[in-house]
Amino acid sequence: MPVGTKATVKGLMPGLVAQTGSEIILSNTYHLLLRPGPELIERRGGLHKFMRWNGPILTDSGGYQVYSLGDTNKVTNDGVVFKSVVDGSTINMTPELSMDTQHKLGADIIMAFDDCPPSVDPATMSDARRRMLTTKTGSFKKSYDHDERLTQSNERTIRWLERCLKFHKDSGRDAVQGLFGIIQGGTDLERRDWSIERVCALDLPGFAIGGVAVGEGFDQIVRVIGHCAPRMPEDKPRYLMGVGYERDLVTAVRAGVDMFDCVLPTRNGRNSNAFTRTGQIRLKNAKFAEDDGPIEEGCDCAACSPGPLEWGGEGAGGMLPEGGGWFSRSYIRHLFMSDEMLGPLLVSLHNVRHFQRLMLDIRVAVRDDCWLALAERWPVAAQGVATEV
Amino acid sequence: MPVGTKATVKGLMPGLVAQTGSEIILSNTYHLLLRPGPELIERRGGLHKFMRWNGPILTDSGGYQVYSLGDTNKVTNDGVVFKSVVDGSTINMTPELSMDTQHKLGADIIMAFDDCPPSVDPATMSDARRRMLTTKTGSFKKSYDHDERLTQSNERTIRWLERCLKFHKDSGRDAVQGLFGIIQGGTDLERRDWSIERVCALDLPGFAIGGVAVGEGFDQIVRVIGHCAPRMPEDKPRYLMGVGYERDLVTAVRAGVDMFDCVLPTRNGRNSNAFTRTGQIRLKNAKFAEDDGPIEEGCDCAACSPGPLEWGGEGAGGMLPEGGGWFSRSYIRHLFMSDEMLGPLLVSLHNVRHFQRLMLDIRVAVRDDCWLALAERWPVAAQGVATEV
Numbered sequence: 001m002p003v004g005t006k007a008t009v010k011g012l013m014p015g016l017v018a019q020t021g022s023e024i025i026l027s028n029t030y031h032l033l034l035r036p037g038p039e040l041i042e043r044r045g046g047l048h049k050f051m052r053w054n055g056p057i058l059t060d061s062g063g064y065q066v067y068s069l070g071d072t073n074k075v076t077n078d079g080v081v082f083k084s085v086v087d088g089s090t091i092n093m094t095p096e097l098s099m100d101t102q103h104k105l106g107a108d109i110i111m112a113f114d115d116c117p118p119s120v121d122p123a124t125m126s127d128a129r130r131r132m133l134t135t136k137t138g139s140f141k142k143s144y145d146h147d148e149r150l151t152q153s154n155e156r157t158i159r160w161l162e163r164c165l166k167f168h169k170d171s172g173r174d175a176v177q178g179l180f181g182i183i184q185g186g187t188d189l190e191r192r193d194w195s196i197e198r199v200c201a202l203d204l205p206g207f208a209i210g211g212v213a214v215g216e217g218f219d220q221i222v223r224v225i226g227h228c229a230p231r232m233p234e235d236k237p238r239y240l241m242g243v244g245y246e247r248d249l250v251t252a253v254r255a256g257v258d259m260f261d262c263v264l265p266t267r268n269g270r271n272s273n274a275f276t277r278t279g280q281i282r283l284k285n286a287k288f289a290e291d292d293g294p295i296e297e298g299c300d301c302a303a304c305s306p307g308p309l310e311w312g313g314e315g316a317g318g319m320l321p322e323g324g325g326w327f328s329r330s331y332i333r334h335l336f337m338s339d340e341m342l343g344p345l346l347v348s349l350h351n352v353r354h355f356q357r358l359m360l361d362i363r364v365a366v367r368d369d370c371w372l373a374l375a376e377r378w379p380v381a382a383q384g385v386a387t388e389v
Numbered sequence: 390m391p392v393g394t395k396a397t398v399k400g401l402m403p404g405l406v407a408q409t410g411s412e413i414i415l416s417n418t419y420h421l422l423l424r425p426g427p428e429l430i431e432r433r434g435g436l437h438k439f440m441r442w443n444g445p446i447l448t449d450s451g452g453y454q455v456y457s458l459g460d461t462n463k464v465t466n467d468g469v470v471f472k473s474v475v476d477g478s479t480i481n482m483t484p485e486l487s488m489d490t491q492h493k494l495g496a497d498i499i500m501a502f503d504d505c506p507p508s509v510d511p512a513t514m515s516d517a518r519r520r521m522l523t524t525k526t527g528s529f530k531k532s533y534d535h536d537e538r539l540t541q542s543n544e545r546t547i548r549w550l551e552r553c554l555k556f557h558k559d560s561g562r563d564a565v566q567g568l569f570g571i572i573q574g575g576t577d578l579e580r581r582d583w584s585i586e587r588v589c590a591l592d593l594p595g596f597a598i599g600g601v602a603v604g605e606g607f608d609q610i611v612r613v614i615g616h617c618a619p620r621m622p623e624d625k626p627r628y629l630m631g632v633g634y635e636r637d638l639v640t641a642v643r644a645g646v647d648m649f650d651c652v653l654p655t656r657n658g659r660n661s662n663a664f665t666r667t668g669q670i671r672l673k674n675a676k677f678a679e680d681d682g683p684i685e686e687g688c689d690c691a692a693c694s695p696g697p698l699e700w701g702g703e704g705a706g707g708m709l710p711e712g713g714g715w716f717s718r719s720y721i722r723h724l725f726m727s728d729e730m731l732g733p734l735l736v737s738l739h740n741v742r743h744f745q746r747l748m749l750d751i752r753v754a755v756r757d758d759c760w761l762a763l764a765e766r767w768p769v770a771a772q773g774v775a776t777e778v
Contacts, residue, residue, distance in 0.1 A: 007723065011730040013691070036678070036723045044681060050720055289425070292433060302402070331439050334396065334425045341400040341730055 001026040001058060001261040002352045006035070007051040009352070010266050011345040014053045019302060020349065021356040024056040024108075026261040029101050030065035034086045038104035046106030058261070059107040061098045061164075061182075063114045064210075064242070072128070075115070077156060095163040103173045110168075111208065111241075112161040114182040117153035119214040120146065150186045153211075157184045158198045165202060178205040180239060186211060187220045189227050196231050206237040209257070213243045218383075222251050226389035229256035246275075246358055250374070250384030253362050265355050269348030272336045275355070278379050283347060288333045294326035295346075301353035303327045303346040390415040390447060390650040391741045395424070396440040398741070399655050400734040403442045408691060409738065410745040413445040413497075415650040418490050419454035422482075423475045427493035435495030447650070448496040450487045450553075450571075452503045453599075453631070461517070464504070466545060484552040492562045499557075500597065500630075501550045503571040506542035508603040509535065539575045542600075546573045547587045554591060567594040569628060575600060576609045578616050585620050596621050597628040598646070602637065607772075611640050615778035618645035635664075635747055639763070639773030642751050654744050658737030661725045664744070667768050672736060677722045683715035684735075690742035692716045692735040 002009045002017055005028045009017050017025065027047060032038060044050040047057055066073060066080045074081040079094030091097075098113035118125060118133055125133065133144045140146055161181050168179050181199040185191035200207055209228050213221055225240065229252065232238050239259035240252050249260055265275065272284040276296040281288075283295070294304035304326045327346050335343030358378060365374040375385035391398045391406060394417045398406050406414065416436060421427060433439040436446055455462060455469045463470040468483030480486075487502035507514060507522060514522065522533045529535055550570050557568050570588040574580035589596055598617050602610055614629065618641065621627050628648035629641045638649055654664065661673040665685040670677075672684070683693035693715045716735050724732030747767060754763040764774035 006727045006729055007720070008729050008731045011734070013731065013734070035727060036719075040679065040719070043679060044717065044719055049714070050717070050723075052714060052716055052720070290429065290432060325438070325441060327441055328433065328439070330425075330429070330433055331396070331441070334429075334439075338395045338424060340395055340397050341733065342397045342402065344730065345400070345402070345734075 001259070003028075003261055003263045003266060004051065004053070005263075006031050007041070007047060009348075010270065011341065011348055012266075012352070014051065016302065016349060017053070017352065018055065020353040021360065022055075022352060024058060025053060026058045026060065027051075027105070027107065028062070028065060029059045029098060029105065029111075030062035030069070032059075032105060033062060033091070033101050034084050038101045042104035042106070046104075048106065056109070057105075057107040058109040059102050059105050059111065060241070061102070061111040061113040062093055063098070063111075063182075064116055066093055067116050067118075067129075077159070079113070079160075095160040096167045099164050099167040099171070099179075103168075103171060103177065107177065109178050109180060109206065112157075112164045112179060112181050114160060114184060114210055115153045115156035116211050116214075117150050117184060117186050118146075120187060120216055125215075146186075147188070150184075150188055150191050153184050153186075154191055154195050157182065157195065157210075161199060161202065165204070180204060180206040180208050180237075182208045182210040182241070183228060183232070184211050187216055187224055189224070192224060192228050193231070196228060200231075200233055204236075206239060206259075207232050208239040208241050208259075210241050212240060213248065218247070221248060222387050222389060225252050225255045225257065232256070246355075246378060246381035247384035247387075249355075249358065250362060250371075250378075250381045251387055251389055253366065254371070254384070255389045260359075262355075265351035266348045269351040270344040272332070272343065272347060274347050275351050276380070277377065283329055283332050283343075284336045285333075288329040291329035291333075293329055295329060295332065295350045296354070299350065299353065299357070301350045303332075303350045390648070392417075392650055392652045392655060393440065393442070394652075395420050396430070396436060398737075399659065400730065400737055401655075401741070403440065405691065405738060406442070406741065407444065409742040410749065411444075411741060413447060414442060415447045415449065416440075416494070416496065417451070417454060418448045418487060418494065418500075419451035419458070421448075421494060422451060422480070422490050423473050427490045431493040431495070435493075437495065445498070446494075446496040447498040448491050448494050448500065449630070450491070450500040450502040451482055452487070452500075452571075453505055455482055456505050456507075456518075466548070468502075468549075484549040485556045488553050488556040488560070488568075492557075492560060492566065496566065498567050498569060498595065501546075501553045501568060501570050503549060503573060503599055504542045504545035505600050505603075506539050506573060506575050507535075509576060509605055514604075535575075536577070539573075539577055539580050542573050542575075543580055543584050546571065546584065550588060550591065554593070569593060569595040569597050569626075571597045571599040571630070572617060572621070573600050576605055576613055578613070581613060581617050582620070585617060589620075589622055593625075595626040595628060595648075597630050597648075599630050601629060602632045607636070610637060611776050611778060614641050614644045614646065621645070635744075635767060635770035636773035636776075638744075638747065639751060639760075639767075639770045640776055640778055642755065643760070643773070644778045649748075651744075654740035655737045658740040659733040661721070661732065661736060663736050664740050665769070666766065672718055672721050672732075673725045674722075677718040680718035680722075682718055684718060684721065684739045685743070688739065688742065688746070690739045692721075692739045 001024050002022050004025050007027055041047055041050050066082055072083055081092050095113040102110040134140055168174050181204045183195045183199050185195045212224055229238055237258045240257045244262055273280050273282050274295045332343055365371050371385045375382040391411050391414050393414050430436055430439050455471055461472055470481050484502040491499035523529055557563050570593045572584045572588050574584045601613055618627055626647045629646045633651055662669050662671050663684045721732055754760050760774045764771040
């Protein structure tokens, strides 16, 4: 799922997003709650109509942003009190408010409001959280008990999920919107088991693994996903939240995961970082100044090849490209050096298509059980094939 | 002609520009000379290939920007010495360098390097030029003789044109690139006549009126265009540079002008200002927060209506819009309030199409001599119909 944080996949018209093969997108409850507000979007007929995306949408619960973005939050058993970055007002985010907001947005899949515990790596924490939790040398403060925090997170997550589910059913919205539960537990596999047992016991249409890829490193990601995914219901979608790089996706699919979202394709694209089968390239680099090639040879995105959107629209007066072509690395570098919007747009477009192409190839690998062929085609993901899950 | 200053119509993929009905675009020699440089673009196979625009391109000569953007320029009879804003280097812009640069860019129509005299309205001058030319109260300094400056501009413009033409012919590029001459003379009709007589005496494939809409007001624009256009060769394109608003275009066409360029559609679009038949609207305004309508009812641009580019591309997996639709004013306002790239993109797109639709309707008015019908359809341009030219 490409991420359309504020009801737009940054820079890309919905038709272009669809053209990348994306069939479902993610949007962020936290951001839309703050601006333009769920009531306004509800009055517009919901998020699909508002942003003109005709396919399925998933909204997250806002839980993750409340932690990752807020420096003055107060977390209690009831929910999280945080300050709006838009107008400074105080918002009391609860499971019920998250549900109500997601009902108004009207996404097809909505997520439970969970209590995401801090990463074990202080380097990946927000400044405020790190100050709060760790000493100057980076270890946890004595007053902070990480194990206790994981237990607290696990218990809150299931209690909050039950409140979400009650609110969701009472509203009658469960007939049209599917609520997914989220599994927490950090890198502690026993606590993950505890969470899986309780969360997956509820009658929900899908389940997600949360709290992964928050700084714990590839080995721990593999360990946690490899442990959790096979223990989740096989007949329901398994969704790994906020992940990730190519090797992570391959690893996770091999463990049984079905769904992903990540900002990497668009965020890195805006910084001129293009994903290729052999790794990322930074198109701002001087070495691309005279490079006539496309971002990636053989890519079929609208930046790397003449797509149906590129030329010959009805209004084009019959103009057609004379010999195909692509936006060269040289041209894209020029766009970035000149701060031209088209640069971020083209690289984002390519990157989204890059991940969709990878996922399409992964489907083939699943069907035909030909993972080594996948690793050959996608050297950047080979580690994900080579890793035992 | 939409303006693609730095080899891109800001934010719009070439296919989208073509879809607006634009068949030719303008790009700026000055900006491309500074970055990425004409040699780099020449090595890429020229501007068309570099920016992936398959239709005709016109490049200006750089003369206008040398004056409008430079505060430390030194103008002599030989040319203009100015400092690069990119790397601080000194550039000696001459008619020959302008030609050579435009040859390397490879546009279909190239413009002569002219000496654009200062506007008569100090309010529209650059700060440096105003300090140089005027007193604190805004009148011209005694040491500055505006009439003398107009004469100097006229004489330089024809001498520089002759140098351009010689360089152009000597290079052999006149076989593939058409050089247009530019008429100057300010708001002094006798000096305009002097310029027309000399410039149009040369065997060139087209002629432009320069130095118009530089702050002199609608009445003076009408007076100058109404005087000049009919005196220019009828069998060659007449191009009014850098103009303008709808009424200006209508007025100019009625006087005999065939070609225009202007940054208004894209520049104003980036600031959320959308052109409509009845005038501009600022989509950032709070009154549009809950407005479900398109930017303009009845507009056929890809922002206001479901176009062929919007949905159903090959990669879209058969997804099609269920009931047409448009990007609402409410949504576009949200995009601007959230600093999302898609906002500038959509309004620019609409604005470019707005002017193309006006020009298409003007063609009908020319053919059928039905100007009053045009004024009814385009109230914003009615003054251009009502004005005697």
